[in-house]
Amino acid sequence: MKDLFGNALLDYQNGNYTEDLITSTSISDDDVLPLSYLFRDFKDMPKLEQKALQMTKGNVLDVGCGSGSHSLYLQNKGLHVKAIDISQGAIQVAQERGVKHAKVLNVLKETETFDTILLLMNGTGIFQEMVQVSNYLIHLKSLLKRNGQILIDSSDIKYMYEDDDGGFWIDTNAGYYGELDYYLSYKGENEYPMKWLYLDFDTLNLACNTVGLNCELVMEGEHFDYLARLH
Numbered sequence: 001m002k003d004l005f006g007n008a009l010l011d012y013q014n015g016n017y018t019e020d021l022i023t024s025t026s027i028s029d030d031d032v033l034p035l036s037y038l039f040r041d042f043k044d045m046p047k048l049e050q051k052a053l054q055m056t057k058g059n060v061l062d063v064g065c066g067s068g069s070h071s072l073y074l075q076n077k078g079l080h081v082k083a084i085d086i087s088q089g090a091i092q093v094a095q096e097r098g099v100k101h102a103k104v105l106n107v108l109k110e111t112e113t114f115d116t117i118l119l120l121m122n123g124t125g126i127f128q129e130m131v132q133v134s135n136y137l138i139h140l141k142s143l144l145k146r147n148g149q150i151l152i153d154s155s156d157i158k159y160m161y162e163d164d165d166g167g168f169w170i171d172t173n174a175g176y177y178g179e180l181d182y183y184l185s186y187k188g189e190n191e192y193p194m195k196w197l198y199l200d201f202d203t204l205n206l207a208c209n210t211v212g213l214n215c216e217l218v219m220e221g222e223h224f225d226y227l228a229r230l231h
């Protein structure tokens with residue numbers, strides 16, 4: 001990983017903002033991801049994220065924390081938060097913004113236990129592909145304290161396969177339709193392609209059941225997105 005994502009966060013944090021991130025996927029064209037969005041405060045967060053933060057309790061793990069927006073809000077409310085990310089730049093920014101316990105760490109290497117584990121801004125993306133979902137869920141479950149919860153958001157992206165005439169062009173011989181290749185570029189440089197997984201609620205629910213987690217639909221968003229609580 002070149003950590004272009006982290007470089008972009010660092011530029012924004014250090015007052016060197018000149019341009020935004022450009023993202024695209026195997027099924028969609030270029031899209032602008034404004035850096036300011038990655039520094040959003042509570043009032044600018046989607047309702048699903050606000051709801052997740054309101055439901056958060058106890059000792060918290062913020063997985064894939066980015067610049068630390070969710071962690072900072074919870075820390076300011078007096079909660080103990082550990083923020084982790086595989087991006088060195090993201091963790092440096094989270095620390096500079098005041099997140100007290102921020103660490104470069106892959107969630108699969110985490111060993112402490114928590115009352116609430118947060119995975120926000122399409123949290124299932126971190127699972128990368130269907131075959132890895134059980135591994136991640138089993139590991140996340142092992143990080144829960146008694147009565148602990150995982151709050152995770154995602155979207156059913158079936159709508160992205162819809163034709164103008166309302167039909168769908170999903171290839172049923174291919175893998176699950178939410179498995180995408182994800183491309184990111186910043187200042188004209190391309191990051192190595194990544195895998196990124198969107199999971200519809202029913203598929204997440206099924207995967208949870210197979211590993212002994214209860215999966216509850218907390219809230220649906222405005223555009224096929226949802227927040228789930230696993231416990």
Ligand SMILES: C[S@@+](CC[C@H](N)C(=O)[O-])C[C@H]1O[C@@H](n2cnc3c(N)ncnc32)[C@H](O)[C@@H]1O
Pocket residue numbers: 005037038063064065066067068069084085086087090105106107108120121122126
């Ligand atoms: C879409 S961003 C979300 C950032 C932040 N949660 C937000 O809402 O602004 C996903 C983040 O997850 C991080 N990430 C991806 N895989 C990870 C893993 N296995 N363990 C920890 N962090 C990971 C990425 O580096 C990135 O910062």
